Amino acid sequence: MAVLEILEFPDPRLRTKATPVERVTSVTRKLIDDMLETMYAAPGIGLAATQVNIHQRLLVMDVSEDKTAPMVFLNPELSVLDTELDEYDEGCLSVPGFYETVSRPQKVTVTALGRDGEPFTCELEGLAAVCLQHEIDHLNGKLFVDYLSPLKRQRIRRKLEKDQRQRV
Ligand code: QAP
């Protein structure tokens, strides 16, 4: 397994719209394992393939306390069960050091393929629902900073650009 490099905002590659996973192969499963290792190492609770510069519709998450419940979603399709919105302070491995409040539907249903390509449907609420919506946004080239005011987004962009310049 391997820890992969995570793209950081405002990298334009984070704006790529991912395409469906066509076939679940050993290459797909290796990518899933590497993404889980990358997420746990960070540490994070969710990671989309877009963030590791792979533009396929695949995401992993683990919102459990003890980090023993990895979840894998290939080609996820979301439907909103309850249009009631809930606020959550979101962060992102691609936007390190920033947490901001975002409102999203509090209850969703997702249909996807699992690690072995088996279809499943599940209902999510709470942090799992927030995280899933955040990660599906990544697959569509969208980031949580897009929900903030242009001023806040600009401040975050400038700070991260400065950090990135100082790192090279
Ligand atoms: C998405 O984000 C998420 O800034 C997953 O310095 C986050 O795992 C969904 C992280 C919150 C819902 C609520 C962020 C790690 C991890 C940072 C993450 C950082 C180190 C973020």
Ligand code: CO
């Ligand atoms: Co994110």
